[in-house]
Amino acid sequence: MAESGKKSLPIPFLAGPRVSLQPQSETDITVAVPRINDPEVRHYARATYPVTMEARKKQLADVGDISQKSDSIPFAIWLNAEERVIGDCSINNISWTDRNAWVGLGIGDKTMWGQGIAVEAGTLLLDYAFGELNLHKIIAGIFMPNKRSQGAARKGGLECIGILHDHVFVDGHFIDSCIFEMFRDEWLSQKDARGKLLEGILPS
Ligand SMILES: CC(C)(COP(=O)(O)OP(=O)(O)OC[C@H]1O[C@@H](n2cnc3c(N)ncnc32)[C@H](O)[C@@H]1OP(=O)(O)O)[C@@H](O)C(=O)NCCC(=O)NCCS
Numbered sequence: 122m123a124e125s126g127k128k129s130l131p132i133p134f135l136a137g138p139r140v141s142l143q144p145q146s147e148t149d150i151t152v153a154v155p156r157i158n159d160p161e162v163r164h165y166a167r168a169t170y171p172v173t174m175e176a177r178k179k180q181l182a183d184v185g186d187i188s189q190k191s192d193s194i195p196f197a198i199w200l201n202a203e204e205r206v207i208g209d210c211s212i213n214n215i216s217w218t219d220r221n222a223w224v225g226l227g228i229g230d231k232t233m234w235g236q237g238i239a240v241e242a243g244t245l246l247l248d249y250a251f252g253e254l255n256l257h258k259i260i261a262g263i264f265m266p267n268k269r270s271q272g273a274a275r276k277g278g279l280e281c282i283g284i285l286h287d288h289v290f291v292d293g294h295f296i297d298s299c300i301f302e303m304f305r306d307e308w309l310s311q312k313d314a315r316g317k318l319l320e321g322i323l324p325s
Pocket residue numbers: 161162163165166226227228229233234235236237238239240241262263264267268269270271272273276
């Protein structure tokens with residue numbers, strides 16, 4: 122609590138106009154676990170098996186000391202105006218030698234879909250990956266039917282560079298998976314456009 126008695130706002134680790142990315146805590150997991158078990162949310166998010174609170178807490182503990190060179194960096198996505206967690210995103214399988222990594226993102230609060238939140242949170246994640254971690258390439262695997270996620274990836278500057286055919290088994294069928302990539306050079310050359318993208322997201 123602040124000295125005034127007012128509730129202190131969390132200081133954002135990565136701040137955007139509408140959302141910020143914060144370190145994940147056990148409280149966030151309490152909110153996130155019921156959502157990731159929601160069929161509509163987990164459908165294309167590779168959450169094929171039920172996720173328990175205990176498993177997520179262990180996963181968080183296993184990430185270890187992220188001030189060191191972890192190979193996975195998870196974030197909670199905070200809705201600034203309402204001071205609550207609406208999703209999560211992460212940089213995974215970081216190869217510090219090859220300077221590449223995979224990214225994942227999910228908005229568990231379905232009421233927030235279709236408002237450009239994934240693009241804003243994804244932009245913060247990419248700015249961190251390229252601008253602070255000095256990574257060379259970011260990769261994302263997105264199932265072919267997940268048009269919303271593909272739209273967000275394209276809008277964030279990633280490009281589909283290839284398709285893994287019959288790669289995953291969903292709803293009784295093998296479906297294709299699209300591999301998206303973005304290189305540091307592309308991120309640098311799109312910097313101005315990204316600024317405008319975030320400006321456009323700002324409420325008028
Ligand atoms: C996929 C997900 C992250 C997208 O989040 P979101 O905040 O709704 O996405 P955005 O509003 O930022 O959408 C981004 C863009 O996608 C595109 N888009 C949205 N819905 C679309 C659809 N049905 N078809 C095609 N494109 C679509 C649009 O270009 C949109 O931008 P615009 O409407 O501002 O022009 C969210 O729906 C989610 O968490 N789903 C469940 C988990 C999941 O699938 N995670 C991704 C695993 S790869």
